[in-house]
Amino acid sequence: MAVKVKSREILQMVTAYPLGKSVLDLQNEMGLPSIINLSEIENVFGCSAKVKNHLTHQLDHLFTYPDGSARLLTTKLAEFLNVKSDQLFIGNGSDEIIRLLLRAFLNAGDEAVMAEITFPRYKTNVTIEDGRPVLVPLIDGTHDLDRMLACITENTKLIFVCNPNNPTGTIVEKNKLEDFIAKVPEHILIVLDEAYYEYATSEEYLQSVPFLKKYSNLVILRTFSKVYGLAGLRIGYGLMDSYIAAELNKVKEVFNVNQLAQAAAIVALEDQEFRLECVERNEEGKHLLETELTKMGYSFFPTQANFMMVHTGQPGDIVCRELLKHGLLVKSGAALGYPDAIRVTISSMQDNHYFIKCLKNIENRNGGVS
Numbered sequence: 573m574a575v576k577v578k579s580r581e582i583l584q585m586v587t588a589y590p591l592g593k594s595v596l597d598l599q600n601e602m603g604l605p606s607i608i609n610l611s612e613i614e615n616v617f618g619c620s621a622k623v624k625n626h627l628t629h630q631l632d633h634l635f636t637y638p639d640g641s642a643r644l645l646t647t648k649l650a651e652f653l654n655v656k657s658d659q660l661f662i663g664n665g666s667d668e669i670i671r672l673l674l675r676a677f678l679n680a681g682d683e684a685v686m687a688e689i690t691f692p693r694y695k696t697n698v699t700i701e702d703g704r705p706v707l708v709p710l711i712d713g714t715h716d717l718d719r720m721l722a723c724i725t726e727n728t729k730l731i732f733v734c735n736p737n738n739p740t741g742t743i744v745e746k747n748k749l750e751d752f753i754a755k756v757p758e759h760i761l762i763v764l765d766e767a768y769y770e771y772a773t774s775e776e777y778l779q780s781v782p783f784l785k786k787y788s789n790l791v792i793l794r795t796f797s798k799v800y801g802l803a804g805l806r807i808g809y810g811l812m813d814s815y816i817a818a819e820l821n822k823v824k825e826v827f828n829v830n831q832l833a834q835a836a837a838i839v840a841l842e843d844q845e846f847r848l849e850c851v852e853r854n855e856e857g858k859h860l861l862e863t864e865l866t867k868m869g870y871s872f873f874p875t876q877a878n879f880m881m882v883h884t885g886q887p888g889d890i891v892c893r894e895l896l897k898h899g900l901l902v903k904s905g906a907a908l909g910y911p912d913a914i915r916v917t918i919s920s921m922q923d924n925h926y927f928i929k930c931l932k933n934i935e936n937r938n939g940g941v942s
């Protein structure tokens with residue numbers, strides 16, 4: 573039946589996020605007993621056992637609406653981060669906060685500057701709001717802050733800096749970022765996406781929260797989806813001037829963050845031991861992968877996150893397909909702007925070793941990396 577209704581014209585420019593096949597479908601299709609999924613950037617160590625335990629006690633309250641302003645969590649986070657409660661905005665994942673920022677602040681025709689290869693939701697949401705994404709190429713997988721500054725025009729409304737950057741894992745040096753924040757005019761929002769904040773252990777990583785005092789145009793995004801292992805519940809937060817948070821409250825769904833997510837986030841925050849253990853295990857895994865890949869002659873972007881972009885010297889699609897035969901699922905760089913690379917999630921030592929072993933196996937059959 574021919575549909576006569578037409579969606580907004582701009583949607584011709586937008587494609588739905590490619591969700592791909594489910595792991596189970598892939599497993600059945602390939603006839604594999606199991607698949608180790610290192611293609612999504614999730615916490616392979618799960619979430620805190622305390623969260624699981626706590627959630628079973630929350631089930632009696634499912635008939636009530638959640639707290640639309642997430643008061644308990646906001647108070648907890650404000651204390652934890654040493655900011656005021658009205659500087660916090662809790663979202664249905666930080667993904668939602670990206671969307672709401674653009675909903676509230678981007679006028680049609682406004683420009684939003686971002687890296688050419690970064691988290692794809694920035695560009696999509698800017699387009700949906702009839703804004704113009706301005707894409708700045710990375711240098712060696714890293715944000716080119718000078719060039720981003722140079723791209724500011726009178727139409728610029730917003731700048732995204734993803735630090736560490738997804739999908740490359742790189743960070744920008746702290747002096748450079750500090751200098752950048754100081755140079756961006758005050759009427760332009762700087763959105764610093766720190767989804768992998770907790771994993772960044774480098775001395776060169778900027779501790780950005782204190783800068784909120786000085787720069788009213790700074791927004792910092794964090795999430796419970798990554799190191800806290802709560803991706804399935806959808807909860808993230810933003811730190812910002814109270815005026816910006818108040819504007820976001822005008823455009824959000826009333827009950828945007830569900831009750832279980834709010835309860836889980838509070839307990840997750842209390843269990844810092846779990847977080848530290850995950851970061852430590854990630855450091856060990858990262859070290860192993862860096863050492864082994866270097867020995868094998870592979871190069872990769874220096875990562876400060878829980879994933880790694882590895883240059884494979886041959887199409888990432890092919891490497892992915894070969895790894896999948898061994899029951900290992902990684903992300904091809906083809907869809908991420910690096911056709912000759914793969915992105916792999918840093919995992920348990922056992923899985924990391926298995927990944928290296930499979931990579932060696934492929935290499936032997938192909939006569940080495942080129």
Ligand SMILES: *Cc1c(COP(=O)(O)O)cnc(C)c1O
Pocket residue numbers: 613664665666667668691734737738765767794795796797803806807808
């Ligand atoms: C995962 C991710 C997010 C979104 O996380 P939520 O699950 O929506 O909180 C935001 N930014 C980057 C760079 C990410 O990788």
